[in-house]
Amino acid sequence: MSSRKTASDFSTPAFRQHDHGECARSLMDAAHDLCAKRGLRLTPVREKVLELLLKSHAPLGAYAILSELASAGFRAQPPVAYRALDFLVENGLAHRIEKINAFVACSQPRKEHSPIFMICNDCHQVAETSVKPQSSSLDRTARAIGFNIQHTVVEAQGLCAQCRERML
Numbered sequence: 001m002s003s004r005k006t007a008s009d010f011s012t013p014a015f016r017q018h019d020h021g022e023c024a025r026s027l028m029d030a031a032h033d034l035c036a037k038r039g040l041r042l043t044p045v046r047e048k049v050l051e052l053l054l055k056s057h058a059p060l061g062a063y064a065i066l067s068e069l070a071s072a073g074f075r076a077q078p079p080v081a082y083r084a085l086d087f088l089v090e091n092g093l094a095h096r097i098e099k100i101n102a103f104v105a106c107s108q109p110r111k112e113h114s115p116i117f118m119i120c121n122d123c124h125q126v127a128e129t130s131v132k133p134q135s136s137s138l139d140r141t142a143r144a145i146g147f148n149i150q151h152t153v154v155e156a157q158g159l160c161a162q163c164r165e166r167m168l
Helices: 020-038 044-053 062-071 078-090 137-144 161-167
Strands: 094-097 102-105 114-120 126-131 154-158
Touching (some): 044 062
């Protein structure tokens, strides 16, 4: 048995063939479990925003979320969407992609991790992967100079395999 890891060991299904319906159901179930364990309320608007983020692995901006909330019959005021997004991000159920000012559902909500986002410039899908914070070269470097990293976000932009193949 090889201990060598493949790309599929590290990343979300965004750039791989998978049953997205099952993927979304599993992550929504995880969100319900985590909220129940932590004594948090996944209100209807919070749940709807998470559901919107789970529709695909493409990030959504706040105004796209507002539009979808309005279409679904929710109050579509910016504070409503931003409060729901803040809740999801603060509780590890979603992430904000800083570079493009958009949000994605967390693909690993059951564990604390330092996410690394790979953003395809063509199809705009986002794959979330992570490293163990204590094992990264950045963490080792920080510790060597006495710095304690509390939060790290890495965002890499490029082309996924499918988009690269399409361009050939």
